[in-house]
Amino acid sequence: MKENSKVRHRVLDTVTRLFYEQGFQATGINQIIEESEVAKASLYEHFPSKEDILRAYLEDATARWRTDFAAFCNDRPPGEKTLLALFDYRKQRAVEGGFKGCTFVRVAYELPNLDEASLDIIRKHKAYIKTMVKQHISLLPVRRSARETEDLAEMIVWLYEGSGVQSSLERSAHPIDAAKKIAQKLLS
Amino acid sequence: MKENSKVRHRVLDTVTRLFYEQGFQATGINQIIEESEVAKASLYEHFPSKEDILRAYLEDATARWRTDFAAFCNDRPPGEKTLLALFDYRKQRAVEGGFKGCTFVRVAYELPNLDEASLDIIRKHKAYIKTMVKQHISLLPVRRSARETEDLAEMIVWLYEGSGVQSSLERSAHPIDAAKKIAQKLLS
DNA sequence: ATAAAAACGAACAGACTTGTCTGTTTTTTG
């Protein structure tokens, strides 16, 4: 049972914190083994290279994003409420994480020559969000063509991305709030 | 005349290429001196540390962005045409640069603990664009309140940012084109 | 032409990097 081992779990816990706070490159193997209280040989038994840690980190992050967001939307009805919860969720994460930006975009931007496997995890994460947005739009009372739904979903996703970037640069949640209001107006 | 020296110029030329292609941390001092054909002692005469190179790089990049964009808009009338040129300009840069994302956001995301001076250069660059967008909106025939102008400018800026991010993840200019069309619709 | 300034090549320091390997101890499993 290598997949659920304690070593793996502790390493992923640690890098989830460190990669976000410091970035991937600024986080050394030695710091990882020290803070996760794991022997270097054990770490390399589970992750043959640092890139493998990165891939596992991304997979873990996208899985956790989905379950955490689902939990966040627990008591909200599908449709507009859940759709707008996207912005509230991002706001919460931004505040808690110190406004360092989207986990996934951060990796892609830090490593412009990222391997395709890792890049695909990031792409799929963004595609997942867009699909979700489209689904919730189609649940709304307003009748929309497929084309209109697609355009609206794109617009909302870009408001989400763009306000996330600006929130990070300004170290403020305001852009996310403002983008949410705009999205709300667009939906009605 | 240290500001216009050939050493400084060649170093900035080189890092403009290397920082964008590889990122800041992945670019070593030794590669910089080799490709800019400058002695290490000369480089450290002009830039006491690597962080100083980064600051100079950002200042240079924002200055060049402004002049290049002005040249790009050369024959376009102020108002909608120039405003939408923002998207065309971003598209051109994205294609030429291999879809590695916005120069400035890249730095901020790669270095989450960036010094305030550098972060301010980035913030001012984004503020400059937003101010420009507002100015061009106010030139349009449609009458808008200050509040409406502000909201519209924010929306356009986030479409610009968001589509830029997605364009980079997908390595495709399509999101920028699509965002431009949406912006166009919003303006009328 | 001569003096001052700038750029040069190259060695060097010291710390850090990822990854390997060895032998020991702990944990798990039959």
Added chain:
DNA sequence: CAAAAAACAGACAAGTCTGTTCGTTTTTAT
């Protein structure tokens, strides 16, 4: 309880990193 598997601590390799310092050569300015 014994055998197998996993995790351990830590030394080590080989290379990289930023930054300093040397004496020499080239360029610039008076």
